[in-house]
Amino acid sequence: MGLIKKYHQKIISFSFILLGLFFVAIFxxxxxxxxxxxxxxxxxxxSELTNVSxxxxxxxxxLPTKVDYLALYLGDDSLNEHDYKIPASTDSDILxxxxxxxxASNIIVLTLDATKNxxxxxxxxxxxxxxxxxxxxxxxxxxxxxxxxxxxxxxxSSDYRYLWFACLFVIFGLTLLPLSKEAxx
Amino acid sequence: MKKRLLIIxxxxxxxxxxxxxxxxxxxxxxxxxxxxxxQSIPELSFELDKGKEENTIHVDLDNYFVNKLHINYETKxxxxxxxxxxxxxxxxxxxxxxxxADKFEKAFSSATxxxxxxxxxxxxxxxxxxxxxxxxxxxDNNFHFNIFRTIFILLVLMLIASLIxxxxxxxxxxxxxxxxxxxxxxxxxMFITAQPASTFTSWDDQIHFQTAVDWFGGNTTYSSGEYNxxxxxxxxxxxxxxxxxxxxxxxxxxxxxxxxxxxxxxSNSRLSFIGKLPYFPMALGYNLAKLLHLPFTICFYIGxxxxxxxxxILTAYAIKTIKIGKRLLxxxxxxxxxxxxxxxxxxxxIIFSGIVIxxxxxxxxxxxxxxxxxxxTALIMLSAISLACLAKPVYAPFxxxxxxxxKDRFSxxxxxxxxxxxxxxxxxxxxxxxxxxGGVSTDTRGSNTSFGGQLSLIIxxxxxxxTILKNNALDGFFxxxxxxxxxxxxxxxxxxxxxxxFYFIIVLLLVFTCLTDNKDNRLSKxxxxxxxxxMLPVIALIWTILYLSYTEVGSEVIxxxxxxYFIPLFLPLLLIIQPKNIQNSxxxxxxxxxxxxxxxxxxxxxxxxxxxxxxSF
Numbered sequence: 047m048g049l050i051k052k053y054h055q056k057i058i059s060f061s062f063i064l065l066g067l068f069f070v071a072i073f074x075x076x077x078x079x080x081x082x083x084x085x086x087x088x089x090x091x092x093s094e095l096t097n098v099s100x101x102x103x104x105x106x107x108x109l110p111t112k113v114d115y116l117a118l119y120l121g122d123d124s125l126n127e128h129d130y131k132i133p134a135s136t137d138s139d140i141l142x143x144x145x146x147x148x149x150a151s152n153i154i155v156l157t158l159d160a161t162k163n164x165x166x167x168x169x170x171x172x173x174x175x176x177x178x179x180x181x182x183x184x185x186x187x188x189x190x191x192x193x194x195x196x197x198x199x200x201x202x203s204s205d206y207r208y209l210w211f212a213c214l215f216v217i218f219g220l221t222l223l224p225l226s227k228e229a230x231x
Numbered sequence: 232m233k234k235r236l237l238i239i240x241x242x243x244x245x246x247x248x249x250x251x252x253x254x255x256x257x258x259x260x261x262x263x264x265x266x267x268x269x270q271s272i273p274e275l276s277f278e279l280d281k282g283k284e285e286n287t288i289h290v291d292l293d294n295y296f297v298n299k300l301h302i303n304y305e306t307k308x309x310x311x312x313x314x315x316x317x318x319x320x321x322x323x324x325x326x327x328x329x330x331x332a333d334k335f336e337k338a339f340s341s342a343t344x345x346x347x348x349x350x351x352x353x354x355x356x357x358x359x360x361x362x363x364x365x366x367x368x369x370x371d372n373n374f375h376f377n378i379f380r381t382i383f384i385l386l387v388l389m390l391i392a393s394l395i396x397x398x399x400x401x402x403x404x405x406x407x408x409x410x411x412x413x414x415x416x417x418x419x420x421m422f423i424t425a426q427p428a429s430t431f432t433s434w435d436d437q438i439h440f441q442t443a444v445d446w447f448g449g450n451t452t453y454s455s456g457e458y459n460x461x462x463x464x465x466x467x468x469x470x471x472x473x474x475x476x477x478x479x480x481x482x483x484x485x486x487x488x489x490x491x492x493x494x495x496x497x498s499n500s501r502l503s504f505i506g507k508l509p510y511f512p513m514a515l516g517y518n519l520a521k522l523l524h525l526p527f528t529i530c531f532y533i534g535x536x537x538x539x540x541x542x543x544i545l546t547a548y549a550i551k552t553i554k555i556g557k558r559l560l561x562x563x564x565x566x567x568x569x570x571x572x573x574x575x576x577x578x579x580x581i582i583f584s585g586i587v588i589x590x591x592x593x594x595x596x597x598x599x600x601x602x603x604x605x606x607x608t609a610l611i612m613l614s615a616i617s618l619a620c621l622a623k624p625v626y627a628p629f630x631x632x633x634x635x636x637x638k639d640r641f642s643x644x645x646x647x648x649x650x651x652x653x654x655x656x657x658x659x660x661x662x663x664x665x666x667x668x669g670g671v672s673t674d675t676r677g678s679n680t681s682f683g684g685q686l687s688l689i690i691x692x693x694x695x696x697x698t699i700l701k702n703n704a705l706d707g708f709f710x711x712x713x714x715x716x717x718x719x720x721x722x723x724x725x726x727x728x729x730x731x732x733f734y735f736i737i738v739l740l741l742v743f744t745c746l747t748d749n750k751d752n753r754l755s756k757x758x759x760x761x762x763x764x765x766m767l768p769v770i771a772l773i774w775t776i777l778y779l780s781y782t783e784v785g786s787e788v789i790x791x792x793x794x795x796y797f798i799p800l801f802l803p804l805l806l807i808i809q810p811k812n813i814q815n816s817x818x819x820x821x822x823x824x825x826x827x828x829x830x831x832x833x834x835x836x837x838x839x840x841x842x843x844x845x846x847s848f
Contacts, residue, residue, distance in 0.1 A: 210666075213656075
């Protein structure tokens with residue numbers, strides 16, 4: 047009898063455990079490094095609001111230095127179902143319209159008008175939302191790059207899901223392992 | 232084997248022939264026998280009477296037979312209209328019938344209404360402040376071969392033939408799972424072909440359909456059908472409004488099959504891969520068909536067929552596995568609402584199948600001293616209940632029933648404690664799964680809802696919440712669990728209230744089967760009490776989840792709880808109340824026939840009256 051056929055139950059059990067450990071590795075690989083936050087970003091403001099009505103205006107308090115870009119983190123329970131937009135208009139200090147479309151981009155970079163010097167001045171950011179948006183959390187960071195920053199504000203629940211997968215598969219495997227036997231001819 | 236295949240083939244061919252003959256000579260009898268003076272009229276003259284609030288179009292038909300009335304129109308918005316016609320009723324008494332709540336759909340340009348009467352005059356009323364322009368009204372008395380009706384008749388004949396063949400073969404209880412699979416498949420196919428080719432027929436099907444479309448990855452450029460039938464833009468989607476004839480159904484099919492690009496690209500689903508698993512059957516069917524470049528409607532139907540097949544196969548496995556209550560499980564699975572959900576874009580069939588597979592093995596381990604919790608059984612049980620809990624984690628407390636499995640039933644008794652700790656951990660992980668799988672959110676269809684706000688309120692006032700829970704769950708338990716909405720509801724498809732007639736028969740059948748299928752039910756009092764106790768947190772969680780996500784913060788009435796959430800509880804509930812001491816001398820053959828035939832015929836008559844007649848005639 048082949049080895050696989052003989053030990054298939056143990057193989058399945060260990061596969062679950064290995065899959066769980068794989069997800070642990072994924073969690074640590076994809077998890078944002080907190081040290082990067084301190085290096086790349088300077089925290090400006092943070093607010094957690096419930097029952098926000100849109101359009102909503104964020105007033106960024108006067109910044110001590112010249113800033114060209116801001117990184118805005120927006121999050122709510124069901125980001126995907128709603129369309130958040132930061133329109134560019136004369137009422138806003140933002141040059142280009144940005145739209146949140148999926149979970150991967152819950153942080154976006156806003157380009158400020160480079161012809162203006164915001165040092166010591168307030169910055170207005172208007173956020174619009176369609177389709178009944180609620181319970182918004184946001185945080186604003188100063189950044190020196192137009193590219194999407196590598197880090198997010200904090201490890202979100204979508205990052206911890208890999209730990210949850212890991213726990214589930216490892217426990218599945220450990221539960222089944224004592225029951226697995228060698229197949230007899 | 233060859234003989235069986237020959238029998239099946241000959242039955243199929245005979246039924247196809249008979250179905251075609253019935254369609255031609257019974258349903259088209261009037262068209263075939265009409266004289267020259269009652270032929271179709273390509274264009275009727277009509278008068279428009281403009282009113283303050285509504286306009287009326289009058290058509291004088293002078294006692295002309297009208298099988299179908301075609302109306303060609305132009306409109307920029309969907310318009311509600313009513314059609315009234317006068318005909319000679321019983322005893323030649325002049326009778327006026329009115330068809331309310333129909334729509335001129337802006338995406339289409341024609342409507343067809345079935346009348347089938349000799350009409351003296353008719354009128355169409357619609358709001359005067361609308362952009363509607365009626366361009367042509369005609370009478371259609373031609374012969375029409377209705378493919379949907381023919382398929383329905385074919386499926387009915389095949390079901391009857393199957394029951395006869397099964398009866399002649401002895402209707403053995405050991406093969407009940409095969410009989411169930413055949414009957415359930417045929418009934419499910421009847422549902423699928425009779426319904427409009429659209430979502431908004433079953434609960435939340437537009438959301439489940441969208442998840443199925445995006446299952447293998449977002450960034451999909453939606454076709455016209457995908458855009459209008461998913462949850463993308465409900466208010467502005469077109470083409471899915473009420474259909475009242477097979478011609479309108481065909482117009483709807485042609486519209487969704489058109490290649491007009493609505494210019495929408497989807498984003499990734501908020502559900503994780505694991506969270507999307509309950510949607511796999513419908514996603515697989517739909518996307519496989521799409522890969523083969525089949526028309527949209529065919530893909531749409533195949534998605535439903537795959538969902539039905541998974542339900543049938545998994546439930547048949549549970550019926551085969553369970554050692555007591557096989558007939559009871561078959562009857563529960565054939566509850567009209569169950570089969571309707573299995574034929575829709577819904578994850579309720581997977582939930583039901585997962586839970587009954589779990590309970591099938593659990594009950595065997597409880598009552599049969601020879602049963603063993605070995606690797607295979609544990610893998611199947613845990614996988615099945617986990618799949619159900621990924622869709623709705625409220626059923627996770629059932630896993631704790633595995634703690635009561637006697638030590639000697641474990642294939643390795645010395646490790647039973649360790650394994651039981653694993654069961655507890657899996658239960659806890661599944662209970663918190665929505666937090667990590669994208670399933671926790673406020674349902675914004677409920678007014679002023681807030682998951683976080685409601686949770687804070689419960690945590691700060693736990694005793695008050697328990698009172699609200701008691702008032703809603705306890706007082707509404709029987710009303711929700713054994714109501715018409717649980718047993719015989721077809722969600723948004725039921726236009727008539729006729730389903731209430733069969734509700735009592737289904738309840739009686741459930742009671743009858745519970746009392747007669749009690750052989751070998753050796754569940755002890757402790758086991759029955761444990762199963763009952765495990766149901767309490769499940770019921771509490773069902774109500775609590777809806778309170779958190781669908782009910783206004785601070786409300787004392789919990790909204791959104793539907794009877795279908797309790798269908799998976801029927802098997803454990805009926806097994807624990809089943810009396811051991813009642814004996815019957817009815818032959819198992821007859822009992823098996825009753826268990827399958829009665830729900831089958833109730834479903835057939837209901838589909839005919841509530842779905843086929845209004846939507847596919």
